Amino acid sequence: MKFSEKWLREWVNPALDTDALVEKLTGAGLEVDAVEAVAGEFSGVVVGQVTSVTTHPDADKLRLTKVNVGADELLDIVCGASNVREGLKIPVAVIGSVLPGNFKIKQAKLRGVPSFGMLCSSKELGLTESAEGLMELADDAPVGEDFRVYLDLDDKAIDIDLTPNRSDCLSVAGVAREVGVLTSEDINAVACDDVNATTSKTFEVKVEASAACPRYLGRVIENINPAAETPVWMQEKLRRSGLRSLGPVVDVINYVMLELGQPMHAFDLGKIDQAIHVRLSEQGEKLTLLDGQEIETQAGTLLISDSQKPLALAGVMGGKESAVSSQTTSLFLEAAFFAPEAIAGKARSYGLHTDSSHRFERGVDPELAKSAINRATALLLEIVGGEVGPVIEQCSEKELPEIASIHLRADRIKRVLGLELDKKTVSEQLTRLGLVVENVDDGWQVSVPSFRFDLAIEVDLIEELGRLYGYDKLPNTRPQGTVLTTNITETLTPVERLQNVLVDRGYYEAVTYSFVEPKIQQLLAEDTSAPIKLANPISADLSVMRTSLWPGLVQAMVYNANRQHERIRLFEVGRVFKGTLDNIDQHRQIGGLIYGSQYAEQWSQKPRNVDFFDIKADVEALLKLGGGQITYEAESHQALHPGQSARVYKNGKAIGWLGALHPKLNKPLDIDGKVYVFELSLSDVVETDVPEFETLSKFPALRRDLALLVDDAITAGQIEDCLREIDSDILKSFQLFDVYSGDGVELGKKSLAVAFILQHKERTLTDDEVDSLLNSVTEALAQTLNATIRS
Secondary structure, eight states, X not given: OEEEHHHHHHHOOOSOOHHHHHHHHHHTTOEEEEEEESSOSXXXXXXXXXXXXXXXXXXXXXXXXXXXXXXXXXXXXXXXXTTOOTTOXXXXXXXXXXXXXXXXXXXXXXXXXXXXXXXXXXXXTTSOSOOSSOOOOOTTXXXXXXXXXXHTOOOEEXXXXXXXXXXXXXXXXXXXHHHHHHHTOOOOOOOOOXXXXXXXXXXXXXXXXXXXXXXXXXXXXXXXXXXOOOOHHHHHHHHHTTOOOXXXXXXXXXXXXXXHSOOEEEEEGGGSOSEEXXXXXXXXXXXXXXXXXXXXXXXXXXXXXXXXXXXXXXTTEEBSTTOOOTTOOOEEEEEEEOOHHHHTTHXXXXXXXXXXXXXXXXXXXXXXXXXXXXXXXXXXXXXXXXXXXXXXXXXXXXXXXXXXXXXXEHHHHHHHHSSOOOHHHHHHHHHHTTOEEEEETTEEEEEOOTTOTTOOSHHHHHHHHHHHHOGGGSOOOOXXXXXXXXXXXXXXXXXXHHHHHHHHTTOEEOOOOSEEOHHHHHHHOSOOSOOOBOSSOSSGGXXXXXXXXXXXXHHHHHXXXXXXXXXXXXXXXXXXXXXXXXXXXXXXXXXXXXXXXXXXXXXXXXXXXXXXXXXXXXXXXXXXXXXXXXXXXXXXXXXXXXXXXXXXXXXXXXXXXXXXXXXXXXXXXXXXXXXXXXXXXXXXXXXXXXXXXXXXXXXXXXXXXXXXXXXXXXXXXXXXXXXXXXOOSSEEEEEEEEEXXXXXXXXXXXXXXXXXXXXXXXXXXXXXXXXXXXXXXXXXXXXXXXXXXXX
């Protein structure tokens, strides 16, 4: 919202300079974006009148003029403007004047003819960015008067950036109301009295979409003067608000919109047929707008039309065919309330944004239309004359917004703002804002005016009081609250601990969509049953709920790989969804993915790509936090390589998978190279064995190594399972530390070296005890796995 400071001060004139006024507005939430002078810096420019124009003897495009500036003699000035003519009143820079840019006017010769000044355009005076000729002044402009004084150019244009909820301040009247409250000054509102009809002429109005247009007013004005010109004072107020003059009728409509906040429109009465219809459009109706753009309407757009054709996009822009022109002598003037939800988004859908749509989609006072049409009528009669018909109004009371009534409690104000406001101050401030305030026992009952769409509940009023009091003045208090205890248990590992382990191992956490592409889901899911489909997906590529974390992680990996990331490690903690729409089973999983080289490029390590054992080591690091008996079984998964995949078990329960993605998936998933993944049930991973205290033995520990000869098919896990079954009070731990096959080992066999740590809590071990245990170990391995001691 841009407006002239002097225009605002006509409404309310507090004893504040510009800077203080701007500070007040910004502090109250009406943030001032810019304050600019309404004209460039110049001096010595006066109002002049051209008394004669002759042709320059040596230049076809130059004219010799004599100009009256109220001095003893006429000035001879050479001018090249195309619109210079006898009798024209213009701003004249006389000798000694200084124009914007410190341009000093001196006596000069143009093609040999002396020139004693300069006739000025609005651009040369810093009033506009461009101009086609001299600035033409009104016929009653006083010759010889200082031009700055004549147009009152010692003024500032203030530009306020309003939040969408403050549509009530999209007018000088609205801003003045705020200033009046902030400074406790009374408002000098303009008169909007009813204008008596001087003719009985009316024009029929039919509102067929009352929900979108609950109130519509119109009146006929005949026999206007098409040659009339907009007064300079009105042109200047429009210019300082960022609008250019387009003729008296349009200027009055724009002026009232800026002054009161009510957008309006005027139709050429001679160009509309039979009646005005306010209706919803059909698909494909054609309308040429005022800016020359031809549109085809979408179904459901609110239109103003006559009995034959569309005339305007309601609340957005009028049509060119029914527009007021310099030949118009009769008008149909409209003012309406359009429901914000009926206008919101419509302008953008046609590639438009207008001052009218900006206001209507945020909300215009539904009670303002009658005042605005009377104000506009009075101004039009003053400028273009004419005969006025009665106001025709169509109104659906039940469709108008209801007036909110809010109970405001004094103790609630103190609780929210942290201060106690005087009851008289509260009543006065709310009243100045236009609210109707009634005192009740515990506070006030407040009726919200129709122009405040943003006030609906008690805290809205408290926010207003805090805003007017000054956010910077509100007391600083420390927040108070009770500390909520949490159930801390040793039986669960915090999820943050798992995340930190993976981050420490070089992973980055990813957050992917819970809905995925059905084809990728089908390729990667363990369960081939139909996934849960979304009723209203945002796209076809995101139409089913994920049953695994792998689709999102794989897509994130491909995205990064395509952007030249050669080493990728991602993990995610998130929910997966199985079952049916009526019975959704959702639980949290932790999944990860590695791709590319094992180490970043460096001098101390030879480059190699990640393999199965790298991701297995990461999974083991996770599962080690919770303890328990972890085993890995070679089982098949449709998305994993059959020779590089394993099912993960914890205490005998299957909790997830790890392995390499099947090579057949590389092409459909756009993968180049091997990708290794894991996914585990989070609830099982975080389940933790509670540690038990055990005293340290003061007696020495022994280590004994055995080299076992077993079949190639025997796994280290099978050997560990066998050793765990041995009941011994001196076997503390065992560890596989070597695997060998080759010379000295027969074909189909391999050698596994296992280290045994032996210790007793209460005494030193004897050789007999050690030999007895090792004999038990070799017997158990021989019976269970057909293992022999390698000699």
